[in-house]
Amino acid sequence: MLAISIQIAFALVAAAVAMSFWRLLRGPDAPNRILALDTLYINTIAILVLLGIHLGSALFFEAALLIALMGFIGTVALCKYLLRGDIIE
Amino acid sequence: MLEFLLSLLVLTGASFAFIGSLGLIRLKDLYTRLHGPTKATTLGVGSLLIASAIYFSTYSEQISLHEFLITIFLFITAPVSAHLLAKAALHLGLPSLAEIPEAEEAGQTEMTGTAQTGATEAFEKNERIGSENASPGEKARPEKSESITKTPGTPDQTRP
Known part of the structure; x- marks a missing residue:
């Protein structure tokens, strides 16, 4: 039962990644693309956690934590660039 | 019973992530689009991480608490990034669906x-x-x- 629901969850999260990637390509301006990147890294964390349950290995949590950290830093840096024209002033 | 709970949590999390990205496509302007991913996706990832914590706490020897680290980090950083994005969008003067009131x-x-x-x-x-x-x-x-x-x-x- 858990194996089947994990397969369904993989399909759902993959569709979510595809949709946010569509917004990343299509998005009319920069904040829409930043929002799409934000959604994309959160969906990547979801895929890594699902893969950890599926393979039964706890190795993926460090990767998920690193992606969460770097994704947040990237979003903040891009927003600061749009707001101020510079990242570190 | 435990397997039922785990699969319920996994399916809930995945469908929340799906709905959040669906909102990213379907909603019309950026200020409404901010609503979908930042709430639904963190809730989805949160429930996936709770499922993972229960799974690894029962099927391995020790209690697994890494997941709550990621959960806490995501719950702290999601409002911050949404706030900065809305600030950048207002700074650039993006069009909005809402009318200016009288x-x-x-x-x-x-x-x-x-x-x-x-x-x-x-x-x-x-x-x-x-x-x-x-x-x-x-x-x-x-x-x-x-x-x-x-x-x-x-x-x-x-x-x-």
């Missing part, structure tokens, strides 16, 4: 009894403040009306 209505909300010209002046002033000190959505509006006590009413700080 200046007369804005004057009536606080009952200061000023003429309409005063209300429109206050509206323009608020608009200027809103462009510098932007805050997203409806949650920030009452807080803003407290901070600017002199001006009657706080009109919606959206752009035409």
Whole structure:
């Protein structure tokens, strides 16, 4: 039962990644693309956690934590660039 | 029983992530699009991480607590990044679906009894403040009306 629901969850999260990637390509301006990147890294964390349950290995949590950290830093840096024209002033 | 709970949590999390990205496509402007991913996706990833914590705590020897680290980190950082994104969007003056409210209505909300010209002046002033000190959505509006006590009413700080 858990194996089947994990397969369904993989399909759902993959569709979510595809949709946010569509917004990343299509998005009319920069904040829409930043929002799409934000959604994309959160969906990547979801895929890594699902893969950890599926393979039964706890190795993926460090990767998920690193992606969460770097994704947040990237979003903040891009927003600061749009707001101020510079990242570190 | 445990397997049922785990698969329920996994399916809930995955469908929340799916709905959040669906909102990213279906919604019309950026200010409404901010709502979908930042709430639904963190809730989805949160329930996936709870499922993972239960799974690894039962099927391995020790209690697994890495997941709560990621959960806490995501719950702290999601509002911050959404706030910064809305700030950047207001700074760039992105178009919004919401209409700019009437200046007369804005004057009536606080009952200061000023003429309409005063209300429109206050509206323009608020608009200027809103462009510098932007805050997203409806949650920030009452807080803003407290901070600017002199001006009657706080009109919606959206752009035409």
